[in-house]
Amino acid sequence: MALSNSEKYDEDVFEIEDFTIVTIKEGLCAELEQLLRKWELVGDIGNNYSFTKTSLAECQWDSKYQEITYGNNHLLVTHYWPKNLKKLEQTEKPDESTENYLDSFLCNAARLVYSSETDFCPGSIICNQFGVLEFIILTPSNWLVDKVSNEDQLRGLLSYGESERQLYFGVCQNNSMRTNFESVHLRQGHPLRCHLSGCIDIFKETLNSSLMDDRNLRSSVQFDYVLQDKFHHGNVDKKISLEEMAPAEDVGIVDTSHLPFGAASDAIEEFGLSAIWLNVERGVVIEEQNVSNLDPRGALSWSSWVLIRKTTTYLMSSCLRKLLEIAQSEEGSGLIMKVSEHTNQDATRALSSLLFPATPQSISIESTKRMPSQVQLKSDVIQQLLDMVFKNTQQISMSKDMPSHNEFFDLTYSEEKRPTSAPGGAVKNESKLSDKCIMEDEDTKDIYQKLHDMLMTCKAAPEGSLTCRISIALAKMLSVQNYAPTNFPQIWSAITRELQNYYDANLPVPGIDESSLPNLSTCKLHQNFQLLQCAIEAKKGWESRNQVRREECNRFESDKLNVSNVGIVKDDEFFDAPEFFDKNDSKNLESPDSWISQGRLRPFGEMKLLNFPDRIMYEPITQSRMPVTEDMLDKYTEYLSSLKDQEERVKAQLEPLFSDMEAFKAANPGCSFEDFVRWHSPRDFVVDGNHLSHRMIGDDNTWQQTWNQAQPKPVCRQKMLFNYSKAANEIINDFESLTLSKLIIYILPVLVKSASMQLIEESKYYFALVGDKLFALCRKVLDCTINGSIENYWSVVKDVTEIEKLVSCCNILYTQLIFAVDKKLTENEKYEIRQFIMSLMRLSELDCESMTSGGKAGAGYRIPVNGGLCGPVGLALKNLFFGKRTFEQILSGDEEVPYRRRQYTIRCSARKPTLGSRTLPQRLYAAISREEYRICLALSSDTVLS
Incomplete structure (x- = not known):
């Protein structure tokens, strides 16, 4: 009976098939929701920040990301937030009796729309266009996240279109309201919509003027002006002139006391100035197609920025980099004497131009494509190069290593003659920079002394020694001509023969201390020069005093010795x-x-x-x-x-x-x-x-x-x-049997120390900017001169490039600002200009290449100009950007005016979508230039009273 019942029960069992289909979008929403919960981005707590206009000006952005799938595509979800702003705790809801209760239904994103501090926020194009501080971006696709069920009130934005267009749209929503973010990007706008009045008309039409309360309409305006190709007169592609590397006191020869320094071409890509009017009521400012009262010279505030060209070549780091490349190349393994048998016409021209820069050629330190024909070097050209190295070294006192504190902080500078601003204008013809007085600051002196002491312990060679001058002369050959494999060997072979001549003639080697033994704390090349000097001194002493000593020794010999044999003494x-x-x-x-x-x-x-x-x-x-x-x-x-x-x-x-x-x-x-x-x-x-x-x-x-x-x-x-x-023969033979790579390894310790010394000297105004970098560089130089690893030298060259770039750009900006002022500046005013330049360079180092920066479509980091046009910085900027132009000439948009774009931020309150809806904040951002027309909207709608 039980069996029959169970069989009957089994006949009644049937399967239920689930025909529910999860779409791709539903799967995406579920994956997004899971990710947001994982990141704890729930509700409206934790995304409210305390900030001021000043703190936003230096705001830096942090991010985290994770990859999700959308069908067969992979999307990147990135959460951005300001990492140096303080978060506000929201633990309790506002009391109904307070004013904050009236707008308690607003999300934090909507509250930020009311804030004028976010206008023209640097570093983030999202914040600049939509006025939000924390947001999520999905890239790359062209769809919209249409549903999130975890009440996350962060702004969700989607990037679409071509990356350089910087187009975004998205949404932020809570239980009471929703804010839509929209953007439009055109190549050109209608002439009637390209000014403040036209942008306000667009805003009214979008919101419906009947729903808009224009009594609280506020506008912020920013005009951007950019100097492009203003820092170098002449063609940007002009080759480096040897006259720029010749010492001022003698233009007939090239100075071998220091390496070339500065930018080989334009280092400044953009130098910008912004005139700003913040949070101005309607009617105070007027700007239409034909009428305007916005004179940039009368702006309420000013800010400035600078962009550094990434492709610029810098002379000092280029020399060192090429040496390392040759040392690691196949041609570096060749013997010098073997290579020196094959000379070429380019090497002849290189040395001729090196010694006679009165008629320099147009030369490039980058092109290495052309292979020259081979011609023997002229002996008189080589001899003049040797005179430049040896005889100039002889005139230098070996006791002069570095200037003392008083000498360092008591330099003079003449402003009677303006330095050249041609390409390579940052190339230093003298080791000392400008200005009569450097700040008598104990910290600055202490930094200088510490850096100097660190370099004094390097395993290199004393400054001004023959070792330094030979090393610099070899390195400079790469700067004045395309590299040819015979340049190095021919010069080195001539130097080796000259050293042999000094030994044969019992002449002391110039630039090497005659009374000291080889110092093992110096580099190997300098030790060999010192040993050769000892051999010369020993040989000279033997030949000069041999007769006297023989007579003294032979006084005690037997009288049977023949006096004629006294002169025979074996070496x-x-x-x-x-x-x-x-x-x-x-x-x-x-x-x-x-x-x-x-x-x-x-x-x-x-x-x-x-x-x-x-x-x-x-x-x-x-x-x-x-x-x-x-x-x-x-x-x-x-x-x-x-x-x-x-x-x-x-x-x-x-x-x-x-x-x-x-x-x-x-x-x-x-x-x-x-x-x-x-x-x-x-x-x-x-x-x-x-x-x-x-x-x-x-x-x-x-x-x-x-x-x-x-x-x-x-x-x-x-x-x-x-x-x-x-000993002398072994030294000469070793020099003749060197390979190119071995010779470069010999001179690298000397060059990196000399480069570091020179960087310290060039940076003496800018220790506050590059002080930490100089300390890191000196530590690396100390390490690599002892260990001699090629990898360590590459790391040193990287640091040298970075410091040389910063100091060169500072010199360029300082020169332009100083000479833009039509009056003599005091030392305090010059100091203020230098501080302003260092602030510009600090911000230029911030990462503006992330997705949130927006490139030229965004707003880069800017430095406010304190004191407006009344201070020395403002006066220099005014003369540099506008000169003596009238207000009408500036407004006309003439090609000579350094105009780039106009930016507008307009905000007001409006009832949306109906007249019965609650009043919500609305925002419009516009960026208008000759190349683009961009409108970005943050429009809020009431989802309860709709």
Whole structure:
């Protein structure tokens, strides 16, 4: 019975099929709703901000995004908000008795429409066009989000059309109202609708004037003027002139004391000025097609901005960048002497123009396409280049590294002659900038000193040394001509031959300290120059004093020696010891025992020999320690490592000690090992017990064994520790066997340090702008000069480019503003102009390329002009932009007037959609120029009383 019932029950069971279809739009809405809940963008809490016009002027925008799907398409949902504005907490609803209760039904977006602070907001085209601060954008498609069920009151906007047109529309809605955002973009508007009165007419027609309360209609107006191609007279594409890199005091040669600096072409893309009238009542301002009372020179407020051209080449960073590119290229692996056999006509012209810039060619530092034919360089051209490097170096004092505090802050500047404003106008012909006085600010001095101290610890070369001038001369060759593979080798080969000539002629190398040994804290190239200088000094000393020393040594030889043989002394039997004889030597030589003492320098205090208490202990003339470079130390370390026996390694290091022992025995006949220890290593002799220390006792003691082997022999009879001839030949041979890459690696530490030094000097007015960047650069320079990594050098060049760009643009702007003023400015006024320029450059560094900036369709970051036209900045801007033009000429829109566009923001209250609806805020934004006509509307409607 139960079985039959269950079978009957099964027959009654049937399946229910669900034919519900989820459309693509419904799926999109569900995915959007889920995303908004995930981001906690629910309700009207959390999207209200406290702000002022000043805070909005520097407002920066943050964002987060996530990808969603729409059918087969992928859309990007991006949430934008102002990250540096303070959010207001909304925890309670307003009381019914307060005034705020009357508009409590408004969402925050609608309340912002009433605010004039959002007019012409920089940094965000959405805020500029619609007056909202926080919003969501969907990109890229052409549809509208038509339903959101989580009561999110953020503005939802959709980007459509071509990206450069910056077209958006969207909606913001709560339970009581809805605000629609709409925009229109045309190439040209109707002449009657291209002024303030025409825009008000459009607003009235859109809202229906019968529903509009025009008593509270307010307007904000902004006229934008842009200087384009005003900073450089002449053709923008003009090539760099060598005259701009020649020193002012001698235009016949190029200065090799510093690298070229500045922009090679126009660095300023736009320099703009805006005249602003904010929140003006209707009737106060009048602007129609033929009538206007809006004189920009009488505006209520002013603001300015600058855009930097991204494609501009900067000379200093270009030099360094090309060096790195060559070092990493295939042609950089070629031997210099092999490459130098193949010269070309372009290299000849490069050197000729480098040395004779009176008739410069039009040259480019960018084009490298043409391959020149090969022609031998002229010897007279090369010789003049060598004179420029070596003889100019000889005139520079090596004690001059950097200016002192007083010198640095006491520079003079003459405004009698205006500097050139041609392309490359930021190229510095002198290392010192303009202005008589720099702010006597302790912080500025402290920054300068810290930067200077950091660079002084770099493993490079002293400023003004031959190493610096050679490195800069090689780098400058890239700036004055298209790079040819033979330029570097030919110059370097000529420099190598010149160094050989200095050695052969016993002439000191100019720009290298004659009295110092190779400094291991400097770069390898400078160490080699120092070693060559030591070899020259040793050779010169040997040849000049050899005869005197031979005679002195041979006084104690047997009379059987032929005087004619005195002149025969082998090179490896003499060393240029820095000796001078004691005045008492002549008396000692006449004593009975003086015939066996040789090479005495001076008495060693009041000490006497232990075995002969009546004899004074003399300090011997010894050989100076062998000068070594970093490469020589590395080779010596490898040699010691190759020796397997410990005794052999010890003996390999005893040559200086052995030489000192022989010299001591010759100067002190009858001396003992204890006497030598008392002179050479006093700590190893116990005075109280009159005996040697523990480590000096024992038959197996290395010092004892060496002493037993040493014979009395003055330095004039000893084998040289430093073979100057061998050292000089090795240096020259190493220079001749360098590859291009190795040579570039040699000069890079010098160049990056010199570039940093020069940047500090050029930036002395702008430490407040680039101080942090300079500190970061100096730290990188310090690191890369020690480690020598190519990747680190690339990072340095990147920082150099950024700082050079900022300082060059500051110099250009400062020059133009200073000379736009038709009166002599005080130091305080100049300081105010510099501060204004630094503010411009800071804002230009902000990211204006995000989607919200809007490019030229938006409003970039701007700096208010304090004091209007009454201050030095305003006066300079007025003269620079308008000159002596009349009001009628400015309004006529003449081509010579730097007009760009007019912007209008109009707001009022209106009942929409019907007369019975509540009064809601409405907003219109218009941007009108010769290239475009744009209208953006934020129209609110009552969804309850409709």
